[in-house]
Amino acid sequence: MLDNFIAPYESTATQRLKDAGFVTLGKTNLDEFAMGSSTETSYYGATRNPWNTDAVPGGSSGGSAVAVAAGMAPAALGTDTGGSIRQPAAFCGITGLKPTYGRVSRWGMVAFGSSLDQGGPMTQTAEDAAMIMNTIAGFDPRDSTSMDQPTVDYTATLDQPLNGLKIGLPKEYFGEALDDGIRQAIMEAVKQFESLGATVKEISLPRTELSIPAYYIIAPAEASTNLSRFDGVKFGYRCDNPTDLMDMYTRTRSEGFGAEVKRRIMVGTYALSAGYYDAYYRKAQQLRRLIKQDFQAALADVDVIMGPATPSTAWNIGEKTQDPVAMYMEDIYTLSVNLAGLPGMSIPCGFKDGMPVGLQVIGNYFDEARLLNIGHQFQRATDWHSRKPNV
Secondary structure (H helix, E strand, O other): OOOOOOOOOOOHHHHHHHHOOOOOOOOOOOOHHHOOOOOOOOOOOOOOEOOEOOEOOOOOOHHHHHHHHOOOOOEEEEEOOOOOOHHHHHHHOOEEEEOOOOOEOOOOOOOOOOOOOOEEEEEOOHHHHHHHHHHHEOOOOOOOOOOOOOOOOOOOOOOOOOOOOEEEEEHHHHOOOOOHHHHHHHHHHHHHHHHOOOEEEEEOOOOHHHHHHHHHHHHHHHHHHHHHHOOOOOOOOOOOOOOOHHHHHHHHHHHHOOHHHHHHHHHHHHHHOOOOHHHHHHHHHHHHHHHHHHHHHHHOOOOEEEEEOOOOOOOEOOOOOOOHHHHHHOOOOOHHHHHHOOOEEEEEEEEEOOEEEEEEEEOOOOOHHHHHHHHHHHHHHOOHHHOOOOO
């Protein structure tokens, strides 16, 4: 749909990087309109995981993750609507941070789910992510969702010890859906944090499983609205020789959108339609509020929440393309963070059958500095982040 589109302006995040002296190497591949968990829905074809080129890199920001993991770039930007920074970071063995909703400007980002989308850094280390955050974070008056809240120096607290850090482990994150190899790697990482002075307790996020149905109503509903602008009139793809306006709309959207994007537009339009709005969309928003309350209750008792970023390691290309629901289930540990608007980070913490495992750390609102401090201290004590694929 946007193959021939050249943006007439720079996004706030990339402009701030340019102003700071960063050099942009190019664009990276992603799932079409960020809709997917494997970078297989891209119009340009699938991206391959550098740890195993038969495997997916995760998505939607799979190209950014691969660029960093394969050493093609020291850092990249990704967008996270339901885990699309953290999940590919976990699959590719790098550090990925989804900031608090509104912490990084969305100006210039192609909107998918406007109440969920958030840009953030994908890097080798938490220290690198902190430096990127120092550049891209902050209020932007051009973005109505940007939070007018002062930023901090994210590198200033990286070296603080973790003595007294209270970590919560949600029992819902360690159920039958979690691969045993990932469970073992996560628990080894938790032991490492205990050796660094942290204390650990079990907590509960009882509505974790409800995050998937809630997300896959809210996100498609917002997508169906946001993607209505792609109709062949002003920019992007337009079908050849339309007979009239309706023919142009219909054929442009039929030819320009891929299968997954069409699926989500149809789901979202249905959920917003008369007679179904209250039954689906309103109910999903009520669930969203309850999920947020679960996090608030948990974070009143602990400093951060830890668990797996994904229930499995990267699967093979083509393995789940015919079963979209199975792919949606892979986002169970990341979706709720976006629904609540909280910051979350994935850092490499081990391997399972030669493939990277990611540890997810979830913090309170605008607590990115603490997450980066935790990631940095873990990476000073371990070498998982420094291991490289043979590419």
